[in-house]
Amino acid sequence: MPLEVLLVEDSPGDVRLTQEAFRDAKTSINLHVATDGVAAMAFLRREGDHSQAPRPDFILLDLNLPKMDGREVLAHIKEDDELKTIPTIILTTSEAEADILKSYQLQANCYINKPVQLEAFDAIVKSVNSFWLTTAKLPPRANSG
Amino acid sequence: MGATIRFLTKRTVQFAFGAAIAILLIVAGFAYRSIVISGENGRWVRHTYEVLENLQELRFALEAVSSSVRGYILTGEEAYLEPYHAAGLSLEQHATTVRELTTDNPVQQRNILVLEDVAVAKLERADEDINLRRTQGIEAASEAIRAGPGLHATVEYAAIVSQMQDEERRLLVLRIADAERSTNRLKITLILGTFLGLLITVAAGWSVQRDNSRRETAEEALREGERKYRMLVDGVKEYAILMLGPQGEIRSWNPGAERMTGCAWEEVAGQNFSRFFSADDVSLGRPQEILRKAAESGEYEEQGTRVRKDGTRYQIRTTFTASRDPAGNLRGFSVISRDLTENKESETKYRGLLEAAPDAMVVVNQSGEIVLLNVQAEKQFGYRRDELLGQKVTNIIPIGFAERLIADDLRSTEDASAQQIGTGIELIAERKDGSEFPIEIMLSPLQSAEGTLVTAAIRDISVRKKAAVVLLQKVDELKRSNEELGQFAYIASHDLQEPLRMVASYTQLLSRRYKGKLDADADEFIAFAVDGASRMQRLIQDLLAYSRVGTKGKELLETSSEDALQQALANLRGAIEESSAVVTHDPLPPVLADEMQLTQLFQNLVGNAIKYQNPGVPRVHVSAARNGGKQWDFTVKDNGLGIDPQYFERIFGMFQRLHKRDEFAGTGIGLAICKKIVERHGGHIWVESKPGQGSTFRFALAGSQARS
């Protein structure tokens, strides 16, 4: 059964790179993309156009997003009883301590810094993939997924 | 509403016809008048032509006078005097005619008088002239003519005639115009009138036609209704149905009445219905009294005695209904009777049945009192019969029965008891000693002379209820026991894992760190320990997997067995690639299954097929075929080692292996898991095989409902 991953990322270049990195994954993955915080929340809450959206098995979340930024999205996710069990991995360019601390305080599952270099980016996404999909146990899907 | 329409329609038709006739008359009147006028006009025209003709004759006559006189004067021949006389006569005659013809026209009358004067004068002169010729010769006469007024008179005469002619012609024009107008009016009137008349006639005719057909339909329906009624009445054999006149004369009856009274129709037609009453009743005036009461209140019901033809008496219950015409006058009575004697017979039969019934039977009336019971009821409730008869049924069935009998505003007893037919109702009953016991009652209504009674069959279901309770308990116990077993297996294997892990891990660490550093014995001992530990680990994992088939089993839903097989093959990808196995399959049906377990099943079977192989290319084929009803037989066929028939049963046992450990890996639980999965799905699994000729594993699963 393919895994559903939500990537919340406004940079199309990064989206593409992430897609490429996921392509080599052993498990098949359905990558869904939201380009801003509002769209991300609509997807997660299955509102409007996203009424048939699947529940993601994990979320890759950039912090700096238009409309509603990633910190707010994270807060919303972790406040929602149905969404807070979804592992939410912050994948962002910011290395600021404040951001890191704040994210963990808001219960982000982990915080990954997006490298600038292409190969490094590819490597880190692959390792995120590898750890979360093969090493870690993801929460089971609810029946009404 | 219908009556009004009919009334209007009738009036309309009458009106229409009246109008048509009136119009025709009017038209005729017009035509007549026109024709009359036309005739008159024609006459006037002809008249005018006549006048003109005569006037013209006058002219000619005058001319003739003049010319004949001239002729005589010239020649002196007497022959000219003949035309002269004739002309003179003509003048006179025609002038008279004209005068007569124009009596209505004063102008013409004056003219004609003048004309006549002039004519007379002219003729006198002419006479004189003629005399002169005769006596004095031609010259004297010519002289007299030349000097005389003759020409002048002629001109004057002609002028007057002209005038008269003009006048007549003027009149002629007028009269012709009149005549034409009149003719035209006539034409138009005729056309219009005829058309209108036709129209109205057609409309009226159509209306009448429609009425006719409606009437025909109504008549047909009425006839049909009568037919049905007749059939119904004749068909009712249980009831006597009679129609009586106002005094009780029998006007009609049905075969049921024949049967009841024993008389034929011919014997009773027209007679009074009192002939069926007993002599006593007749002398007391009962028949008339009944009719009177019925007439008074419109309907009267009575129960009484009648006498059959053979003299036997019988009880009947009768309803008399008065029938009145629209004006309210009594037309007669309709009578419906039922013979109660038959009822009494069946009642005895009924009592017999009741008494013999194996269940307690209690008959209750509309007030909730027990009117009948049987010996079983006595035994069950612990009462004597006389202690229950007449008592309220609530004494033995406090709640649930009496309420159902009550005819309330919402339904009649018939309806109430009809609701209960056939359904068993569970209630609590009370014995005489106060003890309660559970019962099931079945109700049926019964019509009797005393009204609607309800019979209740009462069954003591205490034994049944106990059995049900025991069954539930046992089921609960079984469930609990299963759960405990499942839990036990789980906990056992789970808790065993940890110490086992320690043993396995540390023996391995030992082996790693100290292999070759201690002596050869130590190496061997450690190797056995490591081996033993890892085998134990695998055994426990398999045991866990086996117990999970039951504890983690999911609901059986419609599943694509083809998808399950694909998933199993995906999971076996490594093994398939390694052995270069070729796995094929036929299209597989949807089945009722737990998808994960079905995948596990295929995985185990195909995995085995690939594993237990000769060297060479393993070939596995999976197919399915219907087996009679709703089940599918799946087949996993391989070209592997085959199995000795004596082991066909054993291989499905737990941890049963047919090969040495170093030949083939595995704990021997795979097929046991397959068996448990298949049995959980309500099917069974078996194998067909010959050593060296491959094996065919078969299992049956229920198909899904969706497609057949």
Add this chain to the structure above:
Amino acid sequence: MTKEVLLVEDSPGDVRLTREALRGVDASVHLHVAIDGVEAMAFLNREGAYANAPRPDFILLDLNLPKMDGREVLARIKTDEKLRMIPTVILTTSDAETDVSNSYRLQANCYVTKPVQLEEFEALMKNITDFWLRKVKLPQQARH
């Protein structure tokens, strides 16, 4: 920089194995061990004997512990303002779905099942350490 890791694990055998595995991957890791939930909380709250304990950068938490079990420890960590930001990875033998979902619900950062085979266990530790101590950005903890 040294990373302080708190391992909450009651099986000494597993503790040893973990230590061995960690050493192989990253020798700069300081591994602290609490053998039950009570000790774990005392360590985290710097109580009693643990008054000078460093705040860990990372916690590996077994679920089945004596005295106070791992589920409760998790709940306490994640409801404590001062402790909730510490990445806490559940490392346990249980693979029960209820344990997994409850742990995530309590905001465990991650859930990993302990494999049965030694080699796999060693590989797992390597993966965990690699990912959480090298790749993931951990929040800076005030040391004392």
